[in-house]
Amino acid sequence: MAKHPISHLLVEPGSDLSLAHRDTDETFGWEKDWALEELERVKQRLDVLQARLYAEEQRSVLLVLQAMDAAGKDGTIRSILSGLNPAGVHVASFKVPGGLEVQHDYLWRVHQQVPAKGHIGVFNRSHYEDVLVVRVKGFAPKPVWSKRYEHIREFEQLLADEGTRIVKCFLHVGRDEQRERLQERVDDPEKRWKFRMGDLEDRAMWPDFMEAYEDAIRKTSTKYAPWYVVPADHNWSRNLAVAMILLDVLEDMDPQLPPPEDGIDGVVVE
Ligand code: AMP
Ligand code: MG
Secondary structure: OOOOOOHHHEEOOOOOOOHHHOOOOOOOOOOHHHHHHHHHHHHHHHHHHHHHHHHHOOOEEEEEEEEOOOOOHHHHHHHHHOOOOHHHEEEEEOOOOOHHHHHOOOOHHHHOOOOOOOOEEEEEOOHHHHHOHHHHOOOOOHHHHOOHHHHHHHHHHHHHHOOEEEEEEEEEOOHHHHHHHHHHHHHOOOOHHHOOHHHHHHHHOHHHHHHHHHHHHHHHOOOOOOEEEEEOOOHHHHHHHHHHHHHHHHHHHOOOOOOOOOOOOOOOOO
8 A cells, every 4th residue: 555644544453552642633744725625636536446446346445434422434424425426335324223133143234234346335333333332331241242353354354355345444533522522512503413412421431442442453453454543633634534545445456447348449429
């Protein structure tokens, strides 16, 4: 992958990770105005590569977004995908499982949402919830969730082997910044729908969540499905960083337009 101002965000497979030592407010030396313009350039290039990926119809991309509340998963998705052709994008949001979902294993609902060949898929939360909130809040006992890291590595290996390129971003927001954003959700009538009392419960368990995230990221950052820890205190630099990570993946895949049918050369359309 190309060398970047953001390459240090990668969690090298097998390396240790301390989220406390990862910045939440880094802006990579970028000016905000420059970053907003650069994002438009990155999106134009994403648009070209998405069209080729769609035409090639052999492989897919899966971007997994995980974060504490209000870190900006929704905002990131809106910002980086808004320039793309909606026909080739699939966004899946994973909420508290219910109905048929709870009657199956935890990967059942996830596998169904994996992007089809030619598509870019984005997971707004994911199977990682099953080793994060489930672990922290004790929704399953340790003997159950502790086996899941291996399932997840194997599941992602399967997807990768079958043509899905996976990249995973943890949007790392600071605890103070989260307080401000949650308060804004309470105070702003346009944003209040996003706030749930349960958000406060999760916030109170912050250290436990950080520990669960560290463990999950360490155990599942692999060559075929790497994790990036993206500083998320500033929306504009967060958006550009994630867009660059996604662009790097697509550039590296280098999707190819299918060869034209024989005999098309020189055809004149009457
Ligand atoms: P949000 O993404 O903020 O709309 O909220 C979705 C909620 O669903 C979050 O509180 C997640 O922790 C929760 N959630 C997602 N997946 C699971 C899961 N597998 N088990 C329990 N809770 C989950
Ligand atoms: Mg929420």
